[in-house]
Structure formats: C-alpha cells, structure tokens
Amino acid sequence: xxxxxxxxxxxxxxxxxxxxxxxxxxxxxxxxxxxxxxxxxxxxxxxxxxxxxxxxxxxxxxxxxxxxxxxxxxxxxxxxxxxxxxxxxxxxxxxxxxxxxxxxxxxxxxxxxxxxxxxxxxxxxxxxxxxxxxxxxxxxxxxxxxxxxxxxxxxxxxxxxxxxxxxxxxxxxxxxxxxxxxxxxxxxxxxxxxxxxxxxxxxxxxxxxxxxxxxxxxxxxxxxxxxxxxxxxxxxxx
Numbered sequence: 001x002x003x004x005x006x007x008x009x010x011x012x013x014x015x016x017x018x019x020x021x022x023x024x025x026x027x028x029x030x031x032x033x034x035x036x037x038x039x040x041x042x043x044x045x046x047x048x049x050x051x052x053x054x055x056x057x058x059x060x061x062x063x064x065x066x067x068x069x070x071x072x073x074x075x076x077x078x079x080x081x082x083x084x085x086x087x088x089x090x091x092x093x094x095x096x097x098x099x100x101x102x103x104x105x106x107x108x109x110x111x112x113x114x115x116x117x118x119x120x121x122x123x124x125x126x127x128x129x130x131x132x133x134x135x136x137x138x139x140x141x142x143x144x145x146x147x148x149x150x151x152x153x154x155x156x157x158x159x160x161x162x163x164x165x166x167x168x169x170x171x172x173x174x175x176x177x178x179x180x181x182x183x184x185x186x187x188x189x190x191x192x193x194x195x196x197x198x199x200x201x202x203x204x205x206x207x208x209x210x211x212x213x214x215x216x217x218x219x220x221x222x223x224x225x226x227x228x229x230x231x232x233x234x235x236x237x238x
Contacts, residue, residue, distance in 0.1 A: 058195035110171035
C-alpha cells in the first residue's frame with residue numbers, strides 16, 4: 001500500500017510539471033506592484049491602530065493612577081478629628097490634637113498631609129500621605145502612606161512606606177476655615193498624574209493657573225497628563 005501511494009504521488013508530480021509554464025515578466029511586475037500596495041495598506045492600518053491603542057492605554061492609565069487615590073485620601077480626611085467615646089461618653093485617649101497637619105512643599109512636588117482619628121475607643125491612628133522618588137523604569141514621584149497607632153504613650157508604626165499610587169507629577173493640599181485649634185475644616189486636594197505608556201506625539205503640559213498648586217512646572221514629552229481635584233468637608237471638626 002505504501003509503495004502504491006509513493007508511485008501515484010510521483011506520477012501526479014511528474015504530470016503536474018509537464019503542464020506547468022513560467023510567468024512572464026509583466027505578470028511578475030504586476031504581482032510585485034499589487035503585493036507592495038497590499039502590504040503598504042496593511043502596515044498603514046497597523047500603524048494607525050497601534051498609535052490609537054497607545055493613546056487609549058495612556059488615558060486609561062492616568063485615570064487609574066488618579067481617581068482611586070483621590071477617593072482614598074478624601075475618605076481619611078473626612079475621618080480626621082474623630083474621637084471615639086464609650087457608653088460613659090469618655091474617650092480613652094482624650095481629645096484628638098493636630099487632627100490635620102499640611103506641609104507645603106513650595107515650588108516643588110509635593111505637599112504632604114498627616115491625619116489623626118480614632119477607629120474605636122482603643123484604636124487611635126495617625127495617617128501620613130507623602131511622595132517619594134522612584135527610578136525604575138523611569139524617574140517619577142509616587143504617593144506612599146504611613147500608618148501609626150497610639151498606645152497611650154507613643155506612636156507605633158504598623159504600615160511603613162505603603163505604595164498608594166504611581167506616576168504622580170503634583171500633589172497639593174490647601175486648608176481653610178480653621179477651627180479653634182487651627183485645624184482646617186475644609187481641605188482642597190489637587191493631584192496630577194501621568195501615563196506610564198508613551199503616546200505617539202510629544203506634547204506640552206503646564207500646571208493649570210486656576211488650581212491651588214503653587215508648584216510652577218512645564219513638561220514637554222510623550223506622556224499624557226491629567227489633573228484631579230476634590231474639596232473635603234471635615235465634619236468631625238465642626
């Protein structure tokens with residue numbers, strides 16, 4: 001059976017070769033032109049789609065780096081100054097002092113904020129949001145969080161340098177409407193993040209003049225940037 005298959009295959013191949021003829025030069029040139037046009041159109045489509053994909057990815061990264069952290073920080077600011085009391089209306093640790101402390105970075109990135117509040121009658125926390133420089137794969141700022149717990153005598157670190165979000169260009173806090181202790185009852189947050197993915201064309205982004213930022217900057221590169229802002233009413237201080 002195997003020999004028969006081999007024999008028939010040889011006959012078919014031999015017969016095919018006898019009926020074959022070559023292509024003319026005109027046919028080859030036409031095939032080359034048509035093939036080149038098809039490949040050029042395919043590459044152009046691929047290039048357009050690739051650039052559009054990078055733009056969409058860059059825009060989504062900026063939202064991913066900016067929106068969630070704005071909610072996280074706003075939540076902790078709302079908790080600032082909360083004093084937990086027991087059934088006897090007594091607090092284990094007394095009044096919350098220095099409920100909100102903002103450190104202004106001046107003409108640089110970035111501000112930091114320290115928030116103090118009770119989670120329960122036996123749990124008093126101090127939360128710090130700040131930025132640090134990261135260098136891999138590129139140099140940029142990132143927001144970190146420290147968390148400390150008060151034991152009645154001193155503060156004990158329970159969370160140290162926890163990464164909150166990456167690719168931060170600016171973080172600003174502004175307090176107003178101070179209470180009798182000097183703590184702000186209204187806190188404005190301003191945040192700028194950039195994309196991790198480069199976009200096809202270079203563009204210039206400068207800090208918006210209408211924001212609370214006192215950091216003067218201008219970037220010209222292939223990264224997308226966007227700003228996020230929130231105003232928080234600190235009810236526990238009223």
